[in-house]
Amino acid sequence: MLSGKETPGAVDNQQCDTYAWFSQRAWVEIDLGALSFNVQQLVKFLSPRTQLMAVVKADAYGHGAVTVAQTVLGAGASWLGVATVPEGIQLREGGIKAPILILGAIHTPEQIHAIAHWKLQPTLCSPKQALEFSNTLEAINYTSPLPVHIKLDTGMSRLGTNWQEAGEFVQLVQGLPHLKIASIYSHLATADSPDSTIMEEQQRRFQEAIAQITAKGIKPPSLHIANSAATLTNRALHYDMVRVGLAIYGLYPATHLNKKIRLQPVLQLKARVTQVKTIAKGTGVSYGHQFIAPKEMRIAVVGIGYADGVPRHLSNQMQALIRGQKVTQIGTITMDQLMLDVSSIPDLQEGEIVTLLGEQGKEKISADDWANTLNTISWEILCGFKHRLPRVAVM
Ligand SMILES: *Cc1c(COP(=O)(O)O)cnc(C)c1O
Numbered sequence: 001m002l003s004g005k006e007t008p009g010a011v012d013n014q015q016c017d018t019y020a021w022f023s024q025r026a027w028v029e030i031d032l033g034a035l036s037f038n039v040q041q042l043v044k045f046l047s048p049r050t051q052l053m054a055v056v057k058a059d060a061y062g063h064g065a066v067t068v069a070q071t072v073l074g075a076g077a078s079w080l081g082v083a084t085v086p087e088g089i090q091l092r093e094g095g096i097k098a099p100i101l102i103l104g105a106i107h108t109p110e111q112i113h114a115i116a117h118w119k120l121q122p123t124l125c126s127p128k129q130a131l132e133f134s135n136t137l138e139a140i141n142y143t144s145p146l147p148v149h150i151k152l153d154t155g156m157s158r159l160g161t162n163w164q165e166a167g168e169f170v171q172l173v174q175g176l177p178h179l180k181i182a183s184i185y186s187h188l189a190t191a192d193s194p195d196s197t198i199m200e201e202q203q204r205r206f207q208e209a210i211a212q213i214t215a216k217g218i219k220p221p222s223l224h225i226a227n228s229a230a231t232l233t234n235r236a237l238h239y240d241m242v243r244v245g246l247a248i249y250g251l252y253p254a255t256h257l258n259k260k261i262r263l264q265p266v267l268q269l270k271a272r273v274t275q276v277k278t279i280a281k282g283t284g285v286s287y288g289h290q291f292i293a294p295k296e297m298r299i300a301v302v303g304i305g306y307a308d309g310v311p312r313h314l315s316n317q318m319q320a321l322i323r324g325q326k327v328t329q330i331g332t333i334t335m336d337q338l339m340l341d342v343s344s345i346p347d348l349q350e351g352e353i354v355t356l357l358g359e360q361g362k363e364k365i366s367a368d369d370w371a372n373t374l375n376t377i378s379w380e381i382l383c384g385f386k387h388r389l390p391r392v393a394v395m
Pocket of ligand 1: 055057103187226227228229243244245246247253
C-alpha cells in the first residue's frame with residue numbers, strides 16, 4: 001500500500017481496479033473533490049434560473065464519463081451533454097438517469113431507435129432530420145413525444161439550420177407528430193477571444209431568431225448558447241442553461257478569463273520510474289540520439305510514452321515533477337517510455353512516482369503548458385490520453 005496523497009480515496013471500478021492501479025506503470029488520476037468544487041463554483045456563478053449542463057463528451061474530456069457524470073450531478077449539474085449516441089448509451093448503462101442531450105447530428109434509423117430506447121435527447125439540425133425522426137418514430141409506434149433540441153447556426157458554420165430560417169424550422173418541428181421541442185440552441189465560434197465583436201453578432205442573430213419564432217405564435221422553450229468561455233465572459237449569454245465542458249475539468253478557456261472564478265484542475269498524469277542509471281558525457285539518449293549528454297548525468301527511464309498520449313512533439317521540450325522538483329525530459333519520447341535528467345536527485349529510486357501533469361508541492365505543470373509548447377489548446381491535450389492509462393478516482 002502506498003500512503004498519504006498517493007492512496008486513492010475511491011477507485012473507479014468501471015475503468016480500473018485497485019490491483020491494476022498499484023501495478024501500473026502509468027495512470028491518470030481524477031480528483032473528484034476538485035471536480036465537485038468546480039461545479040459548485042459554476043453553480044454559484046449562475047443565476048438560480050440557469051441550469052448547468054456538464055459536457056461529458058469524448059469520455060468526459062478523457063476523465064472517464066460515468067464517474068464524472070455521477071460526480072457532477074451530485075455537485076449541482078442537472079443536464080449532461082455528449083457528442084454521440086454510444087456516449088449517451090454508456091452513461092445510461094452506467095446507471096445515469098439525468099437528461100442527456102446528444103450534441104452531434106443523427107443520421108440513421110438505428111440511431112433514432114437507440115435514442116428512443118435509451119431515453120436520450122437528440123439535436124435536430126435540419127428539416128430533413130426532423131422528418132426522419134418523426135417518420136421513424138411513427139414506424140415503431142412510439143407513443144410519448146420525444147424531446148428534441150433545435151440547433152441554429154448563428155455564425156459557427158457547423159451544425160444547425162441557418163438562423164434566418166429559425167421561424168419556419170421551429171414551426172415545422174412543432175407540427176410533426178412524436179416530437180416535442182425541449183430547447184432551442186446555438187454555438188459560439190469566438191467566445192474565448194478577448195474581442196467580443198463576433199460573439200455579440202451571434203447573440204444578436206440568436207435574439208432575432210427567437211423573435212421570428214415568437215412571431216409565429218410559438219413560445220420559445222428553454223434557450224442556450226454559452227460554452228465555458230461564454231459562461232465566464234457574459235451573464236447575458238447564460239439564458240436558461242449553459243453547456244460547460246472545459247471549466248468543469250478545472251481549466252480556463254483563455255488566460256483573460258483566469259480571474260472570473262476559481263477552478264482546480266481535475267486531472268493529473270502520473271507514471272513510475274522504471275530504471276535509473278548514470279551515463280557518461282557524450283552519450284546519446286533515445287532514438288536518433290536527439291539528446292547528447294553534455295556531462296556525466298543521472299537519468300531516469302519512465303514508463304509512459306506517446307502510445308499513452310504524451311505527444312512525441314514534446315520531446316526535449318517538457319518537464320516533469322519528482323519529489324517536488326522540476327526535472328527536464330531528454331531525448332525522443334518513445335512509444336512506451338521516456339527519459340528524464342534526474343542529476344539533481346542522485347538517490348532517486350526505481351518505482352518512484354513522476355508527475356507529468358499536475359502538482360507536487362509548490363511546483364505545477366498544466367495542460368496549458370503542454371498546449372502552449374505544442375501550439376494547440378488544452379481541450380486537445382485532455383482528450384489525448386489513451387485507454388491504456390487507467391483512470392483512478394481520488395477524493
Ligand atoms: C463541446 C461543446 C460544448 C462545451 O465546450 P467547452 O468550451 O469545453 O465548454 C458546448 N456546446 C457544444 C455544442 C459543444 O460541442
